[in-house]
Amino acid sequence: MNWLPTLQRRLSALFHKQKLDARMDDEIRSHIDMQTQENIVAGMKPEEARYAALRQFGWVESLKETCRDQRGVGWIEDFGQDIRYGARMLYKYPGFTAIAILTLALGVGANTAIFSVVDAVLLRPLAYPDSGQLVWLCERGPDWSGGSISYPNFTDWRDQQSVFEKFGVYNGNNFTLTGAGEPIRLAGALMSADVFAALRTQPEIGRVFREDEDNPGAPPVAVISHALWQNRFGGQAGILNQTISLSGKAYTILGVMPAGFEFQNSDVWLPVGPYSAQSSWQKRDNHPGLFGLARLKPGVTLEKARVNLDVIAVRLEQQYPESNKTRGVQIDRLLDIQVGNVRRALWILFGAVSFVLVIACANVANLLLARAAAREKEMAVRGALGAGQWRMTRQLLAESGLLALLGAIVGLLFAKGALHVVAALAGESMPRAAEISLDLRVLLFSGLVAVVTGILFGLAPAWHARRADLQGTLKETARGTTSGRAGLRQGLVIAEVALTFVLLVGAGLLLLSFHRLLQVNPGFVADRVLTFQINFPGGKYQTAEQQILFCQALREKLRALPGVLAASLVSQNTIPLHEGGWDMRFLIEGRPEPPPHLQPSLQFHLIAPDYFRVMGIPLFQGRDFTEQDNREHLRGASSGDEWGAGLNSIIIDEEFAKRYWPNQNPLGQRVRIPWGERAKQPVVTIVGVVGRVKENRLSEQGGMVQAYFPMYQQPLGNMAVVVKTTSEPAAMLTTMRQQVSQLDPALPIFGISTMKEMRDHNVAPDRLNLALLGGFAVLALVLAAVGLYGLLSFTVTQRQREIGVRMALGAQRFEVLNLVVGQGMRLVFIGAFIGLLGSFAFTRVLTSVLFNVKPTDPLTFVTVTLSLCVVALLACYIPARRATKIDPMVALRYE
């Protein structure tokens, strides 16, 4: 049999059902007419002839049915019938339908939202071709990692390795764009030509730089982003070979990357080669913020690459012990580096939200079971009239499938709303957040969830319908309940309570952890402090003296503003709770000098006077820097142009003092910075001791000692301004901006933020986790309470007669209350106990996202148990109260 015409015929049979039925009618009529005619010819009277013809034909409707079945599409028509019937049932009970759909929609919606985040952030490959082969490299030591790569190390790794197709380095940088509208700061990256090659992304127009342009002395060239091209150059086609002015230097534009290309959040990419000639970059112990990006050769595993690079690192250790002792290479997949810090939290949330879905399913299954009890007679009658068991099961599954589908559709709308909330809560703390969307994959996922849930909660009543005993049911009055079904319903409620308990414990732990995180003393006072950043564009501010003059003038101007209590300038990494750090080795004068790899490090900060006043950081000993901590002492010296040569004093944090001068006065002690030639190394005197601040994260503990150096002795191209004001600082931003542009109209300010915002931003991931898990827990609690309530209401209705009899026999109101509440609370206790055991198993996964809280925190467990019981009591009390209102007479007469 040829399947294609068959399929065609069947499809047309399906879609032209009416036409075919009409044809059948016509055909039968024509047959009967002919038969009648023949009967008349045979001698019958016309009426008799027609009657005989009809009789001969038999039962026309049954014949039609048989004919329809011959088309081979009967089962689809049955299915359509099931769906129509299901829809009618749902329409007939709008209350039941609304609750079921709402419950499912909450479950499916929450799952869809979280899945779309998990999918976009964790599951989908990065937006580069064949991105699974991309790896990220940095330096590591015995007890640290994530260190930047020194340029000579990079070239040795590159030239000696055999596992990478392409291997380059990059570093993030800021530039001031001038000559194209208002001056603005641009994020940019210096990078090897090989980084573009490794990423395998082609420019939209023009080309990326070639290897010969990635060398010292090559003419300055740049590749720009699509957004920059559109926003600053009007998207003009003639952009190629034009020049772009970045921090006072002109670069020829070679190409524009396509929209959607993302690397280092940058708008411009410059070849790193021309910078590599600087003497500082040629030092093996200098780590100028470079990180590596490479593409593995086809077939090379991450493990193999690690082994290959480790061998090289060991060789370099032996060759250059001064700089490379204990320094190794770390290689990770690029995706892991980008999303590694949120992976665990996202999987935890995904697990939690699937609990919510299971609870929602259990609730709907319970609703369906309750209704199945009410429909038992209908089912029995249909069975008695000859409906097959499979047919009835199918009917019930069609109904639950329809519910699941509607739930999924409403759930998608919920998910869309929920994603906005997630995006708002996550802020910039979620990597790849821009890629999150409700796309086809997510829709498929929701569809799958809907099908699975539909089967899950539809199966229970369908199974029961199968076992229904026809005769018994038809005879039965409202006397008793089928015990098997009651057991199943109780089991579902117990499961709901247990899962809810686990979620509540998780949420409770996160809440406690978040509370403790907010209680952490960051070491500074965040109130009414504003910060913004400025980069010197080069050109006008070549020498240290010029830069210091500008800084002093700016600080004076800002201090003089009404409403400003204090103002200071600092290096950008000084601002507490920032990303990254600037560490530097140091030696204590008068103590034995350890070999380089054992020398301790400090966190390096540059500050102008008054920084501690602005930040409210306590000064424990000695003094703050003043205007007199300047470069006067260099006058007549020859080494003034060496970086850091101007430094002669240092302020240390309490930890520094405690670690190196326990029970001694650190003031007046001298510290050497082993930077460059020994004769030119800065030696600084400790002039003050201040409180410790949280460098990167509120949750950090331990870490490097902190040190501050005078900015007026060693200025910096990239700095931040901090201002303490008398009132809301954001209101003063405009005035401050004016002060800057009065000094230099070509200086853009950026990175504007209050310290309070910085602190909030710092805990954004924790807040997001708490909000989501907390939301799921509350949702679960409500669903479980509704489930419990529903079960008890149903039992009260079913046991109406029994309760009526008890009351007629003298049972007190309290005893009836006890009866119902007791039945409910028994389930709650069993569920809570299972949940308790489950929590010990599950909450362990939370350890890495908890701060200062053990996953078995007893306070949390007790609080959760109590609150669950209170909510459960309430859910039991309402139906129980109704039970006490039963009028024994009415109950007994019922039926």
Next chain:
Amino acid sequence: MMKEIPDLLQGTLDLLILKALQLGPMHGFGISTLIRRMSKDVLQVEQGSLYPALYRLEDRGWIESEWGVSENNRKARFYKLTPAGRKQLVEERSNWDRLSTAVNLVLRTT
């Protein structure tokens, strides 16, 4: 009235219909009349079996149908064999021959 053969062997009705249509396009009433005449009134095809069989054969692609006008100027649905139907007829016919030979062999054994 003539006797009805209660249960024609499975597939036999199909064979008879295909055979009848081999003589030319025909409507349902014509097919049943023809079978009756050809079998000398022994085989009476019940309408309740005829139409399901016609629809089944059509579904399998062995016959096709279109509206036409009967000898008495009535609108009627005419069926005719498709090439696949002709092949099927040959096959069913040889099946039938094999079967009837076999049955006869059994019955003649004494």
